[in-house]
Amino acid sequence: MNLNASSAPTRWRDPSRIGQVRPSHLVTTAGVGSVVDLPTMSVIVRSLDAWSAERQEAIEEPRLLTEVQRVLGHQVRALRKAPWDPSESDDPYTRVGVPVTPFPGWVRCPRCHRLGPLDPPGQFELVHRYGRRPDLAKWVHAQCQKQTTTRDVNKRACVPARFIVTCERSGHLDDFPYVEFVHANATQPCGGAKLTMIDSASTLGPQVTVRCAECGASRSIQEAAGQNGWQKLPLCRGRHPHQQRFESCGANLRLMVLGASNLWFSITASALHLPQSESIEDQIRTHWETFEEVLSQKLMQKMVDGMNEFRALRAIPSDELWAVVEKIRAAGGPPVAEASSDLLEDEWRLLAKPTTERQDADFRAVPTPTPQGYDQLLEQVVQVTRLREVQALIAFTRINAPDRRDLAPRNRVSLARGTAHWVPAVEQRGEGIFLQLREDAVASWTAKVANHPRLVALHHAHQRWCRNRAQTFLPGFPVARFVLLHTFSHLLMRQVALECGYSSSSIRERLYIGSPTQPAAGVLLSTAASDSEGTLGGLVALGSARYLKRLLDQAVEDASRCSSDPLCAEHVPEFPSDTLHAAACHACLFASETSCETNNRWLDRAAIVDLTGDGLAFLP
Template sequence: MRACPAGHLDDVDWKGIINHSQQNCSPPYLLWRGSGALKNITVECPVCRGNINLGEAYSRSWSCSGRFPEREATDTRPFRPGCQEESRIIQRGAANLRIPEIATVLVIPQCDSNLHRLLQIKVIYHVLLSREDTFGENIKNELLKILEKFVQRKELEKETLNAIASYDEEEIRKAVSHIVNLNIPRTAYDMRRDEFRALLHAAENGHPPEPPRRPGEVPNFEVQQRQVRFPVPWGRLQFRVTPISRLRVVMVQHAYRRIPAGQIVAATPVSTVFELPAAPGQKWHIGSELSGEGVFLDLNLTVNPQNTPNLGGRAAQSWWSAWNKPDDYPVRGLISVDRHQFHPLFVWWHTLAHRIINALSLDSGYSSAAIRERIFLDVDERTGHASGGLLLYTAQPGGDGTLGGLIALVPEFERVLERALHTLDTCSNDPLCGEEEFGRDRYNGAACYACALVSETSCEHRNMSLDRKLLLEGLA
């Protein structure tokens, strides 16, 4: 295939890449000579005997056709408007031909009941926002009368109306208040910070605050406070380990990138948002909703503010430089528009998460590819001081993710930390791995497949922003 960093993809223009010896030569077929390595293969024109070495073609830039095959209907001819970017030939099965941009969000604990989910249906949500100040004392009847009109116009299912009607006045009033006063985050960092604060609150107080009132109704997010463990010591640090017995995760793909020939800086996201013909103006994303379990780790700074990693070592200084001046680092465009992924505390928690994932896979009953991470950071922009934590969870379709294998390890989490960290200072690829340092043209510090990298299905950050030496310095 040929691809360009603007996201275009097309077949190789085989006739066009050959240096024909005759003008306007257009052969009905081409000859493929040789096999094995690309440099041993020649593509030849049977008419004029012009040819090109495939290894040479692979290493050169070519004009881009501007084609987006994903946007073409199956019964239409390919549309090739052209593009100013240069394309490169790339193998059809290469991973960098389509790198998805995926957003993952957790359920917001304060709005995790079935009633909340019904009231957040688009039609109902717009009614609540537009008529918030006009509802009287009997909000249930007023809301049902309004929604009945949408049912008559077939814009709302009758079953949805009946489900809302089954709740009493006080339940509906509380749920409406939660939804209309909900502060919707504007950035991915704000969203993740809100999740972090909600997890800290759940670790301190448990969740939900009261048991479900209806038979068969279970919370989408559940933490039993009596099962939370603190302290779980490792060296001078004391971890708080919070088992999350119920967890709901929504995953959405909003874009993808193509990175031919390592053109990382030039690669631009291509939106995957689409509209349905039956609902013009409504934008849709490809997504899935999964349930599972998880373990949340933090340092419980409210009890001991000094219970923090040491981020003053040599390895941390290079990451501090990147956090202070992110625009000086070309890799920022691929890592994230959020500069906080350069923050040393983010790198510390991220590297720790990868080590624990590999340790958990030995005892939990899940493979390391089934355990996912979520790194949290709450940063003071003025000083750079931050608090952080990590969530390791399983959320898969079917049975994987609901077996309780993660939370069952919380009572003996010291053993998990021992297995994750006792060989942190060595790697089978040392001294090559240990001598690596983070810099302007690198994604990681000391990190390789033998010591810190995990499956791409587990890491939200594509195995970037990792540094084993920084983690080791932080534990000292």
């Protein structure tokens, strides 16, 4: 996906291609408001207002669109792919792409250590003369005295200034206030800010000194670091660089390093494609908003023949179609279906009871025998040979990641200046394995360990976690059930990654825990690709009993030990810690951020096997 830079600094008006990212990254890791590191510069992806609506295909997924509308409003009319034009993919000056703007707005010369802003022009210049090599676009110090060459094209590229500031309250992001910070203790105002930055490369913190060559004032960035660093910084001025606007704020600022992992967290909603009923009446009900306006059979037939979304109805006689339309109209329209409170409910019902009648080109699920020896643990195993997942970006947060499936956290930042009428989305096809645990065994275990000290400690840690982030604590969260399913999922996912042929970061989990009135206990491990053909079957093949038994045996064995034991096995969050895991670490349970639903929270090996002899283990 092309990245087109434009609009800032003020002299740089014509967009030109300066880099590429994968379309899926525009939803998960490099979406609106995120800072993208390119080979020679750093940019921020601009808001949806700046995107071109041309060459953006819509993705049809009604269930997901309804969920997005529930969060953002009914003005959202479409889920759209990233803009792309194959015929212009090699044109470095194409306007088809995602708009970005340089951020941070300060850079440092690697030769003379000069630190300065990109705007106003004159001091730093953009060099972008390489035709089909947009990755070689760079900023150079035009006035550098330590570079002998006079040609900008041969000068070394400047590097982005490594410090930025953000506020926890509203997700504002801004350049570090170098000029104000250096001259905060100056007795006389400095006529000009000619700054240099010297990095001592210490492991104890940012040992970076910024000095003004005009007045001699200097200061270490270390003073702005730490818990009380906000006292050395001005108040937040409410800047959203992706929207290119300011708003009132006045909150305390926090120093951050460019490239920090907590600089941007996506808020996404995803849904699996579920086959629809093939009856004529159900198909017309699905598109009733369109058929309701048709007042003649002749016009209806022209619409069916000319519109691609109705191609499945073309083989049905016109009289039969019109009779169904009149029947629904006479009844006052189709009955209002009871909306599911969670996107996972419909998926659970279909995966738990797979049937050949509910299959199509994008969904095929076939039950397979349960591995020998695991009848008391597993209700059934389902090989999902075909699946299609659509994921939509709704908003994002900074500093603190949103909770699982929380689409409206307190610190949510909008993707657009005003009201969004569409959101970016990506569709991927692939395969998976669905494992349904025995509900009677899970319910019996959760009732037995409800007041276990390890689970109570996690419950209290969750209270502290919510309080520290000013989030609402939901007392009904099923800690025991979720820890059991999540730990089981991670143990199996780590084993599957060793044999399926896909990287561990490409395997994703999807947990089904249900609700207090309709409990569920299922895990879907899947992998998907944006290619139209999806994946190659390496994961779904491991769902057969002869392979799955070996994987489960090894997963249970690995759960009983960790290279960090006994520290890992005995770990329980205690006051004032708000860590949301117990016996879990990178050596035994943690997975990549793209794989885990909850950022490696709610994990405890002791919930699966007996580690400390305290009676928590689910397996004997």
